[in-house]
Amino acid sequence: MSSNPEDQYDLELSHVIDLYQNQSPIKDDGSEYFGWSDEDTVTATEDTSSIAQIDESQFLDLTTPIVSPITNEVNGITPTDVLNDGITRPIQLSDFPKPPTSRRYASTTQNIPEIPHTAASTTPSISTDVDVTTTVDGEIPELDLAGRLHKIFLENRVEETVTVIWAGSDNSTRPSAWVLQKIDEVFAAWLDVIDSKGKLVVKLRGGERRMLRASRSQQWVWRNMVYPGPCARDNRRFGAFVRLLELVREAIESDKIYTKRDIYYKDVALFGSQQTVDSLVDDVSSALGVPRRSLHITAAAKGLVCGDLSIFKTDGSIIDCNIEGEGVLIPSSADIEKVEIRDTDTVLIIEKEGKGYPDIATREFSHYLYLTKNHTEQYLDFYCLVDYDPHGLDIYTMYKNGSLMSRAAGMFYEQMAVPGLRHLGVRFCDILEYCSGSVVSGVGEGDGEEPRSKRVRYSASSLPPQGLLPMTAHDRAKAVSMLQRDHDVVGGGVEYTEDLRKLLFVGYKAEIQVLGEQLVRYLDEKLGGQRIGLAS
Amino acid sequence: MSKQYLTAHTIDNAHESSIYALGVTADYTLTGSGSSVIKLHSTKDATHPLVHTFTDAHKLGCHHIATSRAGKRAISAGFEGSLKVWDLENLEANGEIPDPNKDGQIWAIALSADGGRCLTGSHNGRIKIWDLDKEPFLQLRDYETKNVFTLCVDLSVDGKLAASGHENGGVYIFNNETGRMLHSLTGLMKPVRGIAFSPSGKLLAVCGDFQVIAIYDVQSGEQVFNFTGHTSWVFSVGWSETGQFLVTSSFDGKTKIWSMDSRTCVTTLGESNQPIFRASFLPKIGAGENLVTAGTAITYYREASGAGTG
Numbered sequence: 001m002s003s004n005p006e007d008q009y010d011l012e013l014s015h016v017i018d019l020y021q022n023q024s025p026i027k028d029d030g031s032e033y034f035g036w037s038d039e040d041t042v043t044a045t046e047d048t049s050s051i052a053q054i055d056e057s058q059f060l061d062l063t064t065p066i067v068s069p070i071t072n073e074v075n076g077i078t079p080t081d082v083l084n085d086g087i088t089r090p091i092q093l094s095d096f097p098k099p100p101t102s103r104r105y106a107s108t109t110q111n112i113p114e115i116p117h118t119a120a121s122t123t124p125s126i127s128t129d130v131d132v133t134t135t136v137d138g139e140i141p142e143l144d145l146a147g148r149l150h151k152i153f154l155e156n157r158v159e160e161t162v163t164v165i166w167a168g169s170d171n172s173t174r175p176s177a178w179v180l181q182k183i184d185e186v187f188a189a190w191l192d193v194i195d196s197k198g199k200l201v202v203k204l205r206g207g208e209r210r211m212l213r214a215s216r217s218q219q220w221v222w223r224n225m226v227y228p229g230p231c232a233r234d235n236r237r238f239g240a241f242v243r244l245l246e247l248v249r250e251a252i253e254s255d256k257i258y259t260k261r262d263i264y265y266k267d268v269a270l271f272g273s274q275q276t277v278d279s280l281v282d283d284v285s286s287a288l289g290v291p292r293r294s295l296h297i298t299a300a301a302k303g304l305v306c307g308d309l310s311i312f313k314t315d316g317s318i319i320d321c322n323i324e325g326e327g328v329l330i331p332s333s334a335d336i337e338k339v340e341i342r343d344t345d346t347v348l349i350i351e352k353e354g355k356g357y358p359d360i361a362t363r364e365f366s367h368y369l370y371l372t373k374n375h376t377e378q379y380l381d382f383y384c385l386v387d388y389d390p391h392g393l394d395i396y397t398m399y400k401n402g403s404l405m406s407r408a409a410g411m412f413y414e415q416m417a418v419p420g421l422r423h424l425g426v427r428f429c430d431i432l433e434y435c436s437g438s439v440v441s442g443v444g445e446g447d448g449e450e451p452r453s454k455r456v457r458y459s460a461s462s463l464p465p466q467g468l469l470p471m472t473a474h475d476r477a478k479a480v481s482m483l484q485r486d487h488d489v490v491g492g493g494v495e496y497t498e499d500l501r502k503l504l505f506v507g508y509k510a511e512i513q514v515l516g517e518q519l520v521r522y523l524d525e526k527l528g529g530q531r532i533g534l535a536s
Numbered sequence: 537m538s539k540q541y542l543t544a545h546t547i548d549n550a551h552e553s554s555i556y557a558l559g560v561t562a563d564y565t566l567t568g569s570g571s572s573v574i575k576l577h578s579t580k581d582a583t584h585p586l587v588h589t590f591t592d593a594h595k596l597g598c599h600h601i602a603t604s605r606a607g608k609r610a611i612s613a614g615f616e617g618s619l620k621v622w623d624l625e626n627l628e629a630n631g632e633i634p635d636p637n638k639d640g641q642i643w644a645i646a647l648s649a650d651g652g653r654c655l656t657g658s659h660n661g662r663i664k665i666w667d668l669d670k671e672p673f674l675q676l677r678d679y680e681t682k683n684v685f686t687l688c689v690d691l692s693v694d695g696k697l698a699a700s701g702h703e704n705g706g707v708y709i710f711n712n713e714t715g716r717m718l719h720s721l722t723g724l725m726k727p728v729r730g731i732a733f734s735p736s737g738k739l740l741a742v743c744g745d746f747q748v749i750a751i752y753d754v755q756s757g758e759q760v761f762n763f764t765g766h767t768s769w770v771f772s773v774g775w776s777e778t779g780q781f782l783v784t785s786s787f788d789g790k791t792k793i794w795s796m797d798s799r800t801c802v803t804t805l806g807e808s809n810q811p812i813f814r815a816s817f818l819p820k821i822g823a824g825e826n827l828v829t830a831g832t833a834i835t836y837y838r839e840a841s842g843a844g845t846g
Contacts, residue, residue: 470703470727473659483596483615498553501570501597504615505556505813506769506787507685507703507727 162189162198167205167220168289176252179294183245190227190242200227202241204287223283240271244280251296259298259359261332303330303362304352308344312337333364341374346527349421351386351395351512358398363416366399370418382418383527388426389471389509390478393496396423423495424526426510428502431468468514471507479504539793539802540840544826545584547834550575555830556599558814561607564588564624567830568598568612574622577834579818584836588627593620600644604651605693607819609668611654617641619656621668631671644689644700655698657686663700665712679710679717687729687744692737697754699740701728707742709754719757724750730773730784743770743784749794763794765801776817776825783827785812791829791837805829805837 164186168174186202193200206221227238247266251258258266264277271277285292292298304327305311311319311328314337321328322342347369358366366382373379384399386392400421471479479500486497503509515522550567557568564576565584572595576588594614603610609630610622619642623630633642633656644657653676656664661684665677677698685703692698697718698710705724710717726745733740739760740752747770749763768788775782781802782794791805791812806812812831824839 476659480596480615480617487595498570501556501599501615502554505599507687 161201162193163201163203164189165203165205166284166287167203168287174288174290174294176294176296179288179290180249180252182288183249186242186245193227201225204283206283206286223287236270240267240276240280241284243267243270244277244284248284248295248297255296256357257293257296257298257302257359259302259361261360263297265360298359302359303365304328305330305365307347308342310340310342312340330362330365332361333368336365336368339365339368339372341369341372341380344374344380345378346381346383348424348523348527349382349384349399349418351384351392357391357395360416363399366418367416370420382421383424384421385424385512385523386426387509387511388428388431388499388503388514389511390475390482390500390503392426393499394478394482396421396496425522426512426514428499428506430514430522431506431508431510468508468510471503471509475509476504539825541793541803541805541827541837542840544836544838545582546836547577547584548832550577550586550834553597554811554813554832555834556597556813557601557612558816558828558830558834559601559603559610559612560816560818560828561603561610561624562819563607564603565828565834566601566603566610566612566622567834568594568601568614570597572597574598574601574612576627579828580821584834590622590627590629594618602645602647602654604647605649606651609647609651611645611647611668613642613645613656619645619654621654631668631673633666633673644686646689646691646698648691648695649693650695653691653695655689655691657689657700659685661686661700661702663689663698663708663710665698677710677712677715679708679715681708682706687727688731690731690733690740692733692754693735694737697733697737699731699733701731701742701744703727705744705746707731707740707752709740709757718754719752721752721757721759723759727769729769729771732773732775734775735777735779739779741773741775741782743773745769747786749773749782749784761799763799763801765792765804766790771812772814772816774816777820781817781825783815783817785815785829785831787811789831791815791827793825793827808832 166182168182189202190200192198202225204223204225206223225238225241226234229235229238243266244263247258247263250256260277260281261274263281264271264274271280281292281295281297285295285297288294305321306323306327308322311321311331313319313331313335315335319328319331347366349366369380370382384396386396399418401417401419483497483500512519551569551571553570555567555569557566557574559566560579563579564587565579566574566576568574572592574590574593575586576590577584578587593612594616596615598612598614600613601610602612603624608623608625610624611619612622613619619633620629621631622628640662641659642656643659646655648654652667652669654666654668656666658664661681663677663679663681663686664675667674667676679698679700681700681702682704684706686700687703688701690699696712698712700706700708700710702708705722705726705728707719707721707724707728708717709719709721721742724742724744724746728742728744730743731740733754738754740754742750742752743766747764747766747768749766749770751760751762752758753760763782763784766784766786768786768790770784770786773782773784780796782796783791784794785791789806789809789812792801793803793805794800795802806829808831810832812829814831815827815829818826818828818836826839827837829835829837
C-alpha cells in the first residue's frame with residue numbers, strides 16, 4: 001500500500017502512543033491480551049550461542065511494505081487493521097501528549113473483581129495520570145517520550161535490531177545488585193534503540209519445554225518482548241514489561257518488598273489484570289534464574305496476624321488466628337468473607353524486622369478489623385509499634401492514612417486506612433530513657449504512665465546501646481523528604497514531624513530492639529497507661 | 537565557690553515544638569524550632585517580650601542560629617538545607633545561601649564577630665567560609681575533612697581560626713590566613729555536638745556524646761584538661777564574655793556552669809528532664825553572669841549574688 005516513509009512513521013508513532021493510551025479495550029485475561037502463546041516463540045537450539053540468531057521473520061519488518069503474509073501468521077491480526085489504525089488516525093505532533101480519558105479504562109477496571117468497592121471504577125483516570133506522570137518523571141531518561149517520538153517522526157529510521165537475552169541458569173544466590181544490572185542493561189538497550197531508531201528484542205528464556213517425542217536438543221520456551229512491536233498490543237506488552245522492571249528496580253533500591261498484587265495496583269490501567277502481572281513476574285524470574293524474592297516481589301501476603309479471632313474465607317475454610325506464638329498469614333481481602341473477633345479489644349500493629357512496608361492485604365485487613373466490632377459489640381483500639389526512624393514513621397503513616405500516593409490518586413484510600421491508629425512507639429522519649437545512659441526517672445510525654453524506676457538502666461559507659469544507630473545519609477534524605485511531603489500535602493503539623501526533626505537533630509535512630517527484653521513490660525505499661533488515658 | 541542562680545523568666549509557649557536554635561545579642565534572643573518562623577524576644581527587658589518574628593524563614597523548621605558579636609547580623613540554618621542571613625538593625629532578610637546539593641547541605645553554622653563572614657559545616661564534612669557583605673556570597677575558603685557529618689563549627693573572635701566537630705568524634709582546627717589545617721584532634725570517638733573558641737582565642741572547648749567537656753590549647757593542639765560531671769549527651773558549650781566561665785547543656789535537661797579558675801562545676805540548673813538543646817550566657821550587663829537556655833521552653837537565669845540582679 002504505502003511505501004511513503006512518512007506513513008510508516010505515522011504508524012510507528014501510533015503504536016508507541018498506544019502503549020500509554022490503550023486505545024483498544026483490554027481483556028481481563030492477560031495471556032490473551034498479550035497474545036502469549038508458546039507456539040510462536042519456541043526456539044529449538046543445541047547451545048546458547050545460537051539463541052542470538054533471532055528469526056527475524058517473527059517480527060514485522062517495518063522497512064518492508066506493511067502487508068506481508070508473515071504478519072498475518074504471527075499476529076493473527078489482519079494487516080489492514082494495523083494499517084488502518086495508522087492511516088485513519090495519523091498522529092499530529094500537536095496532539096501529543098494526548099491526555100488519557102477515563103472512558104478508555106472504565107471497562108477494564110470494572111471487570112476486575114479484586115478492586116475493593118467502587119472507588120476504582122469512578123476514578124481510574126486519576127490513576128492513569130499519575131502513571132504517566134511518574135513514568136515520565138522517572139529516572140529513566142528515555143521516557144521523555146514526546147521528544148523522542150518527535151525525532152522518530154521526523155528522521156529516517158535505521159533498521160537495526162538490538163537483542164538482549166535473559167537466559168540465566170537458576171541461581172538463587174545472585175545479589176539484588178546483579179538483578180539491577182540486568183534491568184539497567186535492558187533500559188540502556190532501549191535507550192540506544194530509541195536513539196538509533198532501531199528495534200529492541202528482549203528474549204526471555206522460560207522453562208524447559210516438555211517434548212512428547214524424544215529429542216536430544218534442549219527445547220526452551222521463549223518469551224519475546226519487542227519494541228517497537230508490529231502492533232499495539234506488543235507495545236502494551238513491552239510497556240508492562242518495562243513498568244515491571246522499573247518497579248522491581250524501585251523495590252530493590254528502596255529495599256521494599258512488593259507483592260504481585262501491589263505491583264498490579266501500581267498500574268491497574270497498564271497491566272490490565274492480575275494475571276498479566278503474575279505471568280510477567282514469573283517470566284522475568286525464570287529468565288534471570290533468580291527466585292522472586294531476589295526481585296523483591298513476594299507471591300502473597302507477608303503480614304501475619306495472631307489473636308483471638310477467626311477469618312472466614314470465601315472458599316468456606318476458617319482460619320483460627322489464636323495460635324500461641326504463631327502468626328497466621330493474612331489472606332487477600334478478596335478471599336475474606338468475614339472476620340469474627342472474640343475476646344479482643346486492642347490491635348497492636350508491629351513493624352517486624354525484615355518485613356518492611358506493609359502490603360495491601362495487610363493494610364486492607366487492618367482496615368477491615370477497624371470497621372469490625374468484637375463479641376461485645378465494641379470497636380477495637382489500634383496501636384502501632386514501629387522503629388524510631390524515618391521508615392518506621394512512614395510505615396505508621398501508611399497504616400493510619402493510607403499511602404500518600406494512593407491518597408493523591410484518590411484511590412483505595414478509604415479502603416486501607418486506620419484513622420484511629422495511635423503511635424505507641426518507639427518514641428523520642430524512649431531513647432531518652434533507654435539510651436542516654438543516665439538515671440532518668442519516669443519520663444513520658446505526660447500520658448499518665450507510671451514511673452519506671454525499677455528498670456535496669458544502661459550504664460553511662462555502654463553508649464550507644466543495642467538498637468541505637470547513627471542516622472545514615474539515606475535516613476536523613478528520607479526524613480527531609482517526609483517533612484517536605486507533609487509540608488506540601490498536609491500543610492505541616494502532622495503528629496510525627498517533631499519526631500522526624502529530632503531524628504535529624506540528635507542524629508540517632510532506634511529499632512524496636514532497643515527495648516530488648518523489656519518489650520513485654522514496655523507494652524504492658526504503655527497500653528495500660530493509654531487505657532487509663534482513654535477512660536478519663 | 538558555687539554560684540547561685542535564680543530562674544528569672546520562662547517563656548513556655550515560645551514555639552509549638554522543641555527549640556533547637558538559639559542566638560543571643562544585647563537586644564534580641566533569637567530562637568528557631570520546628571516551625572517556619574524565627575522569633576525575636578527582647579534580651580534586655582526583664583519580661584522578655586516578643587518583639588519581632590521573621591516569618592517564612594525556613595519552611596521545614598530551623599535547627600541552628602548564630603549571631604555576630606556586634607549584634608547587627610544573624611544567620612540561620614533550616615532543615616530544608618538553606619542558610620539565611622538576617623539584618624538585625626532593620627529586622628529584615630539579607631540574603632541566602634540556597635541548598636547547594638544533597639551531600640553538600642549545610643548543617644552547622646557560625647558567624648564572625650563583625651558579621652561579615654560566616655563559617656558553614658556540611659553533611660559531607662566540608663567546612664566553608666563565606667563573605668556575606670555582598671550577594672552572591674563569595675566562598676573564601678573550602679576545607680575538606682573526612683566526609684563525616686559536621687555537627688558543629690566555630691570561628692575565633694579575630695576570625696583567624698576555624699574549628700569543626702564531627703559525628704565520628706573528629707575535631708579539626710583550621711588557620712584561615714594560610715588556608716591550612718592546623719590540628720586534627722582525634723580520640724573523642726563519639727559525636728562532637730558543641731565547639732567554641734575562648735574569647736582570647738587560645739582555648740577550644742569541645743562537648744558531645746562522650747559527656748566530658750574537653751579543653752584544648754589551640755596552638756599546641758594538646759588537651760589541657762577535662763570537665764566531668766554530665767551524665768548524658770552534651771549538646772552545647774559556650775563561653776562567658778570574660779572567658780572565666782563555660783556553660784553547657786545536656787540531653788537529660790541539665791545546664792551546668794563551669795569555672796575555668798577553679799576547674800569545677802559551680803552550678804547545675806534544670807528541673808525538668810527534657811533535653812536542653814542550647815544554652816548561652818547573655819551579653820554582660822553589670823557584674824553577674826546571666827544566661828538563657830532553650831529546649832522545650834526559653835528560660836532566662838539570673839545570678840543571685842551579682843550586682844546585675846536589678
